[in-house]
Amino acid sequence: MAENTQESAAAPEETAAPLDPQAAKNAQLLALLHRLFGADTFTDVHEPYGLLTVTTTRERIHEIMAGLQQDQELQMNFLTTMCGIHYPENEGKELGMIYHVHSLVNNLRLRLKIFFPIADPTVPTLTDLYATANWMEREAYDFYGIIFTGHPNLIRILNVEDMDYHPMRKEYALEDGTREDKTDLFFGR
Amino acid sequence: MAVNDTLEGTHKIIQEAKEQQQNSGLVPTLNDFSQELTTLNLGPTHPATHGIFQNILQMDGERIISGVPTIGYIHRAFEKIAERRPFYQITPLTDRMNYCSSPINNMGWHMTVEKLLGVTVPKRAQYMRVIAMELARITDHLICNSILGVDTGAFTGFLYVFQEREKVYEIYEEICGARLTTNMGRVGGMERDFSDVAIQKLRDWLKTFPAVMKEFESMFNRNRIFMDRVVNVGPITAEKALNYGFTGPNLRAAGVDYDVRAMNPYSSYEDFEFEIPVGTKGDTYDRFMVRNEEIWQSLRIINQALENLPEGPFHADAPHYYLPPKQAVYKNMEALIYHFKIIMGEIEAPVGEVYHSVEGGNGELGFYLISDGGRTPYRLHFRRPCFIYYQAYPEMVVGSSLSDAIVTLSSMNVIAGELDA
Numbered sequence: 001m002a003e004n005t006q007e008s009a010a011a012p013e014e015t016a017a018p019l020d021p022q023a024a025k026n027a028q029l030l031a032l033l034h035r036l037f038g039a040d041t042f043t044d045v046h047e048p049y050g051l052l053t054v055t056t057t058r059e060r061i062h063e064i065m066a067g068l069q070q071d072q073e074l075q076m077n078f079l080t081t082m083c084g085i086h087y088p089e090n091e092g093k094e095l096g097m098i099y100h101v102h103s104l105v106n107n108l109r110l111r112l113k114i115f116f117p118i119a120d121p122t123v124p125t126l127t128d129l130y131a132t133a134n135w136m137e138r139e140a141y142d143f144y145g146i147i148f149t150g151h152p153n154l155i156r157i158l159n160v161e162d163m164d165y166h167p168m169r170k171e172y173a174l175e176d177g178t179r180e181d182k183t184d185l186f187f188g189r
Numbered sequence: 190m191a192v193n194d195t196l197e198g199t200h201k202i203i204q205e206a207k208e209q210q211q212n213s214g215l216v217p218t219l220n221d222f223s224q225e226l227t228t229l230n231l232g233p234t235h236p237a238t239h240g241i242f243q244n245i246l247q248m249d250g251e252r253i254i255s256g257v258p259t260i261g262y263i264h265r266a267f268e269k270i271a272e273r274r275p276f277y278q279i280t281p282l283t284d285r286m287n288y289c290s291s292p293i294n295n296m297g298w299h300m301t302v303e304k305l306l307g308v309t310v311p312k313r314a315q316y317m318r319v320i321a322m323e324l325a326r327i328t329d330h331l332i333c334n335s336i337l338g339v340d341t342g343a344f345t346g347f348l349y350v351f352q353e354r355e356k357v358y359e360i361y362e363e364i365c366g367a368r369l370t371t372n373m374g375r376v377g378g379m380e381r382d383f384s385d386v387a388i389q390k391l392r393d394w395l396k397t398f399p400a401v402m403k404e405f406e407s408m409f410n411r412n413r414i415f416m417d418r419v420v421n422v423g424p425i426t427a428e429k430a431l432n433y434g435f436t437g438p439n440l441r442a443a444g445v446d447y448d449v450r451a452m453n454p455y456s457s458y459e460d461f462e463f464e465i466p467v468g469t470k471g472d473t474y475d476r477f478m479v480r481n482e483e484i485w486q487s488l489r490i491i492n493q494a495l496e497n498l499p500e501g502p503f504h505a506d507a508p509h510y511y512l513p514p515k516q517a518v519y520k521n522m523e524a525l526i527y528h529f530k531i532i533m534g535e536i537e538a539p540v541g542e543v544y545h546s547v548e549g550g551n552g553e554l555g556f557y558l559i560s561d562g563g564r565t566p567y568r569l570h571f572r573r574p575c576f577i578y579y580q581a582y583p584e585m586v587v588g589s590s591l592s593d594a595i596v597t598l599s600s601m602n603v604i605a606g607e608l609d610a
Contacts, residue, residue: 049304049543078431080546081555081577083570100544100557100572104431104447111544132434135580143268158261158609167269174273 026052029108032074036067044113053111061099061114062124068101068110069129076103076110079130082137084144087115088170094118095144099126125151143168226254229591233262237340237595240605244582244594251590256583260576264609271569275534276302276376277512279569284370286573287607289332290325290550291371292361297547300455301556302376305543306536308507312499314378315457319494320391321364321373322456322547323487328354329550330438330480330487333602337477338409340599341418346408353401356394363387377511378504388495395492402488406481416474423585423597424472433581436574437552439601442479443471449548456547460497461490473600510536534564551575551602575607 026047033042033054041064042054056064068076080100088094093115102109116123125148126133137148138157145166148154156163165172227250232243241262247254267282274282283294296318303310310318331354335347358368363386365373374380383391409415425435430443440447448465450458466482468475504511508527517524530536540562546555555572578601586594 048541051544053542079434080553081557081570081572083557083568085559085568098557098570100555104445104452107452109544130434131429131432132577132580135576139576156261158264160261167266174269 022050023047025106025108026050029074029110030054032071033110036071037064051109051111053113055113055115058097058114058116058123061097061112062126062129064112065099065101065126066129074103074108075105076101076108078102078104079126079132079136080109082126082133082140084140084146084168086118086144086169090115092117095121095146097123097140097146121145122147122149124149127151142166145169225249231591231594233259238598238603239336240603240608242579242603242605242608246591246594248591253586253589253591253594256586256594258579258582260579260608262609263605267610268569268571271566273565275532275564276536276538276566277531277534279566281370281372283571284372285606286571286610287329287550287554287575287604288369289604290322290329291369292321292325292373293329293547293549294554295371295373296322296456297545297549297554298556299374299376300547301543301545301558302510303505304545305539305541305558305560306376306507306510307539308377308505308510310378310456310505311502312457313501314503314505316494316498317364317379317383317503318374318456319458319461320491321361323491323494324357324360326487326548326550327484328357329602330484333550333600334409334477334480335405337419337473337596337599338415340595341415343409343412343415346405349401349408350405353394353398356390356398360387360390360394363390375504375512377507378502380504380512382503391491391495395488395495399488402481402484410478410481418592419473419477419596419600421470422473422589422593423600424470425581425585426471429581429584430471430578434577435552435581436578437549438479438483439471439476439578440552441466442468442475444469449546449553453546455545458490461493463487463490473596476600538562538564546572549574551604551607552578571610573607573610575603576610579603579608 029052030045037060041056041060044055046053068074078101080102082097082099085096085098086094087096095118096113096115099112100109101112114123123146125137127137128150134153135157137151138154140146141148141154142156142159143166155161159167227248229246229248230243231246232238233241243259243262245257245259265285267286271279271282280295280298283298284291286294331350335350338344338346361371361373362368363384365371365380425443427443427445430440431445435443436447444467446465446467451465463486466479466486468479508523510531512531513524513527518528538560540560542557542559544555544557546553552574553572554574557570557572558566559568561567582598582601586597589597
């Protein structure tokens, strides 16, 4: 499903009125990213709805975020949000983290994704770069069970402490799994 | 700061007295008597938190040594529920996030879906949305500022402006039929045009409200007692605020002029003339003043939008996505089909991901929607400004007194619904 999303996400971008200034800005940003971190660091580069989206690896995410934050030209030093995601069909890359960063000076946004196996859901923490990452990472841990190494206080934040599963993972259906009247089957999908 | 100085002085005197006692050898002493701390539970249900969340404070006398916030008391799993709901049924969820400014949440969500679907909303609907959103911003800021007054002991201002909020809710009622959890508008525009009554009520309110607002301001802005309570209380620097992900009035009070309406205009905000007030110190007084000024700016925007309200349709011509009028559903086969398909989530949603943010009452309210082409979002993440900036609270209050912590909390405008989602 993830492959699906990523491959065809570029398609609607073509039709959804590509903004020329935005595309030019994104091209500049991508060139800068390649210059700073090397061209082979980023895979699956596309611009859904004008927002440059790149995928990288968890080994490099901390270095990239630090580099973006410290780069004087770019000044991408505002972590808008981050969230976890679960693609059960993606063997070996079931879990992911998605980061949105924003350069307030240049008004440029960037979306970074990393994917990793559910059996080893460890990601380096960003709390040393961004104070705001603290609760965001706790939220991702709470809902997806992603372990942030180096996080000062990685405990549940919104759910009760004694909950023994991570509820946003896709295996936990919202409704009774035996009910079939609400499946997509009856709606032509 | 006079109060702080006095406290500092008192603190010193007590400390000296303790030391004298201990040195005299006459009084039995506890070794760590001067270090003895009190644990204070501020919340979960405390009149000053204005919502259900807890702060476990370690107090040394009246001073806060450390604070640990606990949140999640009204977590309702909106992100999970949204994965099982068609786009239409997610709007009521957004109502219940920042329930002081529901229309902004509704519009933000609708615009996200429109961005995904590629629907262009006509100018009139955009202006109508701006009016609704700015009304919501005014009510949101009014609540925050007047409650700050209540927490400092000034109840009168709150009662004055609450009446005005009531009038705004009457305008909402004319626009959409609801008051608090508005579920206003539709994907593709507004649900109905502004009625004559709505326009009349809006015009009347625009005439009467500025006087009340002036009265409110003259009651607080240069009030000695109020200023003593809020100036230099709970300050945060611009760097720290950015690092903590602050947005909205709280960030602007620290001196950063980031406003989504100006930086990434949506819904025709680029058509309007308005200013972005900023503070300097990021303290409680600055937050109060920024919100007050934003109310005036919102009024300016509403006036402009109402004067230049374009003629034309109030919704996009997008029958696949926009619910047909109910009367047509009974009489017209196409309308019935579209109605059924939309309600059952059987709309053609493209595969893709979209992030859209609006300037909510508390800052950048973002919607990150991943669609796999199914009936419901594959993943929907809300960037909730409260959740993000509330984590700075312990740092802002450590070292201050309990009463300062209360007004800091008030001025940050933490809304439990948005905090917990």
